[in-house]
Amino acid sequence: MKRIRVERWGGQLLPQRIPRTRCPFSTEAVYTPYHPPRYQAYSENDRLRRPTSIARRHATSTTHPPRTPVPSSPPPPASNDAVEDVDIPSQAPETSSTTSPAPPVKSAKLAALHARLSLPSRLPLRTLHRCLIDATANPHPAHNNSSLAILGQDLLGYYTAEYLLCKYPRIPMAVLFAAQYAYIGAKTLNSMRGEWGVEAAAAPGAEVDKGLLQYRRQKAGNAMAEDGTGREKDATETRPTGTGRTNEQWNYRRGISSRIVYDDQFGDLQNGPASNSSSSLVDSETPASSSLAQRQTGESTTLEQASATFIHALAGALYLHCGASATHNFHTIHVISRHLPIHTLFSFKHPTRDLSRLCAREGFEAPVARLISETGRASRHPVFVVGVYSGQEKLGEDAGASLNEGRIRAAAQALRSWYLYSPMDFRVPSEMERQRGKDKGKPKAKDWTPVMIDPGEIIT
């Protein structure tokens, strides 16, 4: 079976021969096509004689065909076909300027962002600018970041998931969802955008500085709920009906297995909380008042969602322009370098019960709690250090203010140490793809050895 070549399919997301179409929010009265100041007669020969831009950060667009010394190369065909396929009534295609290149993107903020992130020079400024434009700012799919974001979201999710699963082979599913969210959830990506110094424009438009994140802001969700007793945003999650599940009645839980199949990479509903089917939503609430409906129709979005889309799009653009190694490197230095103490994500209800079942499954002796040391038994703040032993081996120990608390904490600690087992040197599967890309023709340096796969967590 042949390998899927994402870089070949994804090439259609990059601008091919798209004419310069107008931003729907532009306030310009007349949109004049750009004429470069140095060349009066704008001909094919003049375009080829222009020196190649050495400083790639001031490069124009990726639409130029490769420069050849022979001037007999035919001019690129007029891309009227691209315009006809897309039916957007608000934009007037500039058919006269289809053969001229797009004007260079001139923005100090954008160039500074490119340098601050140390992005490879193969990623042009124009694509970086496109990554900053949300779908709510410009609905034209060639001018916003939605298509790049789909690619980048999958890539970042894949790299994070494989890192977590290879590093912690026994990680439970709920903790995996939480760790995935902690690394690349919307909240984290929003704070990442702030750490990169990317500000958001108050409203999108053609006159906005090209280094700002452009999106249409959603109205504040302070609307009162239907019953009038509280706010819509504070309402508990209503029973979702459009999730794709076979059983959505009130007495069926949305459990972990169900989340793996039907929900997104964080275990959340695909369309956000309270995702009722579209018909019932339109009937009960007007689109303007419902914040979810606003996001679904593409009218407006939140800063968190827009930041997440921007970073996804940047990852997608990096993959298409610079390849898989650059994207994985981006993921490592920006996502994995963040500090996440995974042991703090666990929350146990009955750890003693779980530990007992685990020992039974693994064939260990039944766990017994023993007091290791204590102090202050008659005082107001006693400390009991309790260890949980399986035979003579200590599985875990912890301190508590009472004997029971010590026993329970020790069992929880034992379970954490079991679930967070990590092999000393671990490899991720995507490493083979990057290795193959590097050494073309040479035999692979290291063959793939299977990583550990755990039977699963304890279900009680």
Next chain:
Amino acid sequence: MPLQALRSVAKSQNGVGAFILQCKRLDFHYCDWAGSSKGMKCAPLMNAFARQNPQIEITISPRPRKHPVIRGTYINGREKAVCVRNMEKEQVLEKANLLRDASGEKLRKVTKPVKSLNESVRGIWDPFHGSEWKI
């Protein structure tokens, strides 16, 4: 009920992976008439400074009838301004370097040599694990 998970946000560690320079913008203001701006008008040095620091957005604009000032904006949203009146161009460049190297935090006295998110390698002493404990 099986174990549940608590959501949190991974904390950034600038420099561990990628390093993001904290100074994101420098505004240079000068006055054409006043003599205190003489040192600020050092175009060749400014070009070199801008080329060496591509990650900073640099703006130069007149601010009439005021002393020359360099104002830096940082990632954490704070600003630092340094008045460079009556300075030579090398001194002005020194102040620009100072602003570039600063983070936006307020100046505070640092007492401890190491600040880290990782717990200590050898652990913190406690009285409960010594050899004399026998239950």
